[in-house]
Amino acid sequence: MTQASEAAEQSAAPIEPPSSPLSLAFSRRGRPTPFGAQTRKPPVMVVDAAREAFYSTHFPNSTAEQWTDWRWQIRNRLTSVAQISRVIALSPDELMALSAKGGRLPVAVTPYYLSLFAAQGPQSPLRRTMIPSMAEFTPSECEAADPLGEEDDSPVPGLVHRYPDRALFLATDFCSAYCRYCTRSRRVGKGPSRMPAAHVWEQALAYIARTPAIRDVIVSGGDPLTLSDRAIEHILSRLRAIPHVEVIRLGTKTPMVLPQRITPALVKILKRYHPLWMSVHCTHPDELTPESAQAFARLADAGIPLGSQTVLLSGVNDSPAAMVPLMRGLMKNRVRPYYLYQCDQVRGAGHFRAPLATGVEIIRSLRGHTSGYAVPQLVVDLPGGGGKAPVLPEYLAGVSGDDLVFVNYEGRTFLSRDPATAALMRGHAEA
Numbered sequence: 001m002t003q004a005s006e007a008a009e010q011s012a013a014p015i016e017p018p019s020s021p022l023s024l025a026f027s028r029r030g031r032p033t034p035f036g037a038q039t040r041k042p043p044v045m046v047v048d049a050a051r052e053a054f055y056s057t058h059f060p061n062s063t064a065e066q067w068t069d070w071r072w073q074i075r076n077r078l079t080s081v082a083q084i085s086r087v088i089a090l091s092p093d094e095l096m097a098l099s100a101k102g103g104r105l106p107v108a109v110t111p112y113y114l115s116l117f118a119a120q121g122p123q124s125p126l127r128r129t130m131i132p133s134m135a136e137f138t139p140s141e142c143e144a145a146d147p148l149g150e151e152d153d154s155p156v157p158g159l160v161h162r163y164p165d166r167a168l169f170l171a172t173d174f175c176s177a178y179c180r181y182c183t184r185s186r187r188v189g190k191g192p193s194r195m196p197a198a199h200v201w202e203q204a205l206a207y208i209a210r211t212p213a214i215r216d217v218i219v220s221g222g223d224p225l226t227l228s229d230r231a232i233e234h235i236l237s238r239l240r241a242i243p244h245v246e247v248i249r250l251g252t253k254t255p256m257v258l259p260q261r262i263t264p265a266l267v268k269i270l271k272r273y274h275p276l277w278m279s280v281h282c283t284h285p286d287e288l289t290p291e292s293a294q295a296f297a298r299l300a301d302a303g304i305p306l307g308s309q310t311v312l313l314s315g316v317n318d319s320p321a322a323m324v325p326l327m328r329g330l331m332k333n334r335v336r337p338y339y340l341y342q343c344d345q346v347r348g349a350g351h352f353r354a355p356l357a358t359g360v361e362i363i364r365s366l367r368g369h370t371s372g373y374a375v376p377q378l379v380v381d382l383p384g385g386g387g388k389a390p391v392l393p394e395y396l397a398g399v400s401g402d403d404l405v406f407v408n409y410e411g412r413t414f415l416s417r418d419p420a421t422a423a424l425m426r427g428h429a430e431a
């Protein structure tokens with residue numbers, strides 16, 4: 001973290017850490033055991049035993065109060081070769097990439113998230129998404145800094161208005177952890193602080209207020225949940241005051257990389273602005289921990305409909321072995337899988353881009369084999385601002401007389417009588 005952002009962070013309104021060191025302890029199973037806490041009830045956050053061991057080893061003298069404090073997690077993000085190599089043995093390739101100056105995207109990982117892959121090798125899924133490799137520096141054909149053409153659909157800075165009835169409000173360029181395949185690497189992590197200049201928000205809010213067609217606002221970034229409670233409440237209350245804004249959505253990776261942020265105080269704020277939806281960026285079943293489960297439970301208990309967005313990543317989650325448990329695990333946490341994206345053609349992320357056909361096969365491995373609620377929609381966000389295009393495996397195989405021919409999830413053939421549609425399809429086939 002730069003000195004400027006460190007300063008900005010410290011000057012932000014502080015969140016009080018949970019009362020005294022004696023007021024809570026953590027059992028091995030991650031269940032909080034309050035003692036001596038008759039008076040004040042601190043925001044109890046679970047700490048998994050594996051995490052406890054990790055923090056004790058790599059952050060000596062730190063306390064459970066600190067581990068469970070999201071500001072401590074942000075302040076102690078690992079950002080440099082020196083910091084990261086103290087915790088994991090870097091491969092020569094990772095070492096070279098981390099040492100290279102002028103990388104496209106800064107490096108930052110919260111202690112919590114690093115602990116999820118610290119014991120795993122350089123090719124392990126979460127490690128590949130966070131620790132740069134030299135492949136990042138070899139852009140391939142068709143890659144662009146702004147592959148979705150968001151800047152062309154941006155009427156004011158920090159706002160993308162592509163679809164008629166919804167707008168994307170990029171409220172901050174800061175994330176607690178930077179994904180190496182970030183579609184907004186052109187802007188994230190560049191500024192000196194989490195808060196953009198006041199006039200940026202004002203312009204975006206004014207645009208939304210004077211555009212009655214916008215009924216759904218997606219607050220994203222960066223990660224908007226890295227903002228302070230006060231800043232989040234400011235944005236939400238301003239949006240809620242606009243009569244035509246029916247729905248507010250938050251786009252975030254916080255429950256996966258910084259679950260400590262989902263405090264009772266934050267949740268209390270969020271639930272004042274219903275209907276409020278949340279889309280959570282999830283990558284791999286290794287992210288599903290007691291900590292993230294607690295974050296999801298708090299959000300779901302507050303009545304916030306939770307959806308997931310996952311990027312299909314080569315060597316990370318591009319197999320049913322990763323994706324099936326991820327989607328089932330999300331559903332168990334009351335998160336409805338929403339989108340599975342093909343990785344955008346963003347500069348330096350070519351090594352993460354899996355073929356669309358792999359995505360189709362993953363959807364096939366889910367559909368029929370597990371709960372329909374656990375099947376996300378596979379989409380390609382079209383280069384140049386075309387928007388999201390859904391892609392489905394084909395189950396309708398053809399026509400036979402007045403019947404439609406279907407092949408089910410097991411590969412068996414079934415007929416369904418539908419003369420009108422059969423005639424239409426024959427017409428298409430002849431045309």
Ligand SMILES: *Cc1c(COP(=O)(O)O)cnc(C)c1O
Pocket residue numbers: 160161162163166167168218388
């Ligand atoms: C994805 C996206 C949205 C929201 O799309 P939904 O399909 O409604 O989730 C809105 N604006 C932009 C620019 C987007 O990329």
